[in-house]
Amino acid sequence: MSISKGIAMFFKNPLEKYASSLSSNFLRAINGPYFCKSLREISKARYEDIATQPENEVYLVGKRSDREDEMLNATLTEDQLFYRQNGYVIKRNFIPHDLIAEYLELRKKLNLGDAGFGTPVSYVEHPEIRRIALFPELVKLFRDLHGMDMGLLVTHTRHRSTERGWHPDGYLDAAEALPRAGVWFALDDIDPRSGPFEYIAGSHRWKMVNNQMLNTFLKPEYRWPQAHFGAQKGELTWGGIVEAIIDPIVMKKIEQENLKVESFCPTKGDVLIWHGRLIHRGAVPEVRGLSRPSIIGQYVPLHEKGRGMFMRNPEGGFFLVRPSLHDAVKF
Ligand SMILES: O=C(O)CCC(=O)C(=O)O
Numbered sequence: 368m369s370i371s372k373g374i375a376m377f378f379k380n381p382l383e384k385y386a387s388s389l390s391s392n393f394l395r396a397i398n399g400p401y402f403c404k405s406l407r408e409i410s411k412a413r414y415e416d417i418a419t420q421p422e423n424e425v426y427l428v429g430k431r432s433d434r435e436d437e438m439l440n441a442t443l444t445e446d447q448l449f450y451r452q453n454g455y456v457i458k459r460n461f462i463p464h465d466l467i468a469e470y471l472e473l474r475k476k477l478n479l480g481d482a483g484f485g486t487p488v489s490y491v492e493h494p495e496i497r498r499i500a501l502f503p504e505l506v507k508l509f510r511d512l513h514g515m516d517m518g519l520l521v522t523h524t525r526h527r528s529t530e531r532g533w534h535p536d537g538y539l540d541a542a543e544a545l546p547r548a549g550v551w552f553a554l555d556d557i558d559p560r561s562g563p564f565e566y567i568a569g570s571h572r573w574k575m576v577n578n579q580m581l582n583t584f585l586k587p588e589y590r591w592p593q594a595h596f597g598a599q600k601g602e603l604t605w606g607g608i609v610e611a612i613i614d615p616i617v618m619k620k621i622e623q624e625n626l627k628v629e630s631f632c633p634t635k636g637d638v639l640i641w642h643g644r645l646i647h648r649g650a651v652p653e654v655r656g657l658s659r660p661s662i663i664g665q666y667v668p669l670h671e672k673g674r675g676m677f678m679r680n681p682e683g684g685f686f687l688v689r690p691s692l693h694d695a696v697k698f
């Protein structure tokens with residue numbers, strides 16, 4: 368829902384009018400030095416201006432002829448078929464509560480409150496995170512859904528909504544990359560007023576938001592990939608900047624095409640696995656300051672080169688170890 372609904376508000380430009388929220392990230396992006404086009408011009412862009420047919424697919428999701436579709440679907444498990452059609456799978460009561468208790472104990476020992484670990488690669492140092500993020504049943508499920516081993520790339524560990532606007536995570540990857548995936552782990556019953564994870568089912572089969580097309584809105588020094596991987600601490604990353612373009616475009620698309628927005632309101636131990644091209648967001652909390660105890664993991668195909676080195680987790684699965692942990696973008 369547009370935040371402007373029902374409230375007479377004055378917006379300096381239509382980007383603000385359609386944005387999911389005037390989050391600090393959004394305001395920094397639109398008031399920063401990043402764009403080479405005016406905000407008014409950017410606000411006229413449509414989804415087709417920022418998205419293209421992806422070059423590569425996992426075998427389950429790509430479009431086929433009707434006959435091939437029918438034959439393929441007949442071979443799929445219930446989870447595979449659902450993932451193929453909807454771009455996500457929910458598994459209730461999936462993570463054993465003793466693993467969650469062990470992880471929450473670690474957080475308590477470190478006095479984290481609702482804060483994250485300060486780095487997206489804290490799973491390297493803390494096996495308690497890996498025991499959840501690389502739970503053997505999940506590693507197995509990834510093989511079913513993506514037809515390959517997926518390695519853990521980052522974890523988001525703050526117990527609050529990210530309040531990120533609409534985006535697909537794969538916008539950070541090269542056009543020829545295979546789809547990545549995300550997993551949302553509920554560490555407690557989640558209060559729907561804390562800003563839940565929201566998504567548009569089936570949007571993983573839309574054209575994919577493309578970083579080269581988004582680059583045309585940006586001054587050369589703020590373009591992907593260098594502005595993402597080379598962002599200095601405290602600077603907005605490329606992903607953060609272009610979300611200010613993507614989010615209002617998707618909001619408008621939802622309104623114009625009357626698309627259904629779904630929320631994940633889990634209980635403790637539930638997980639939601641989403642395809643890297645599914646459009647989703649972290650909703651704005653209805654009640655400020657409410658905890659949202661969760662881990663979010665991002666996973667990429669293990670065999671793709673150039674990410675760094677994947678280590679074998681002693682208890683199953685793989686996780687990325689970057690050349691220098693200190694290079695990691697702060698989460
Ligand atoms: O806050 C959320 O639930 C969404 C986070 C998100 O978009 C992500 O981790 O990729």
Ligand SMILES: [Fe+2]
Pocket residue numbers: 534535536647
């Ligand atoms: Fe995301």
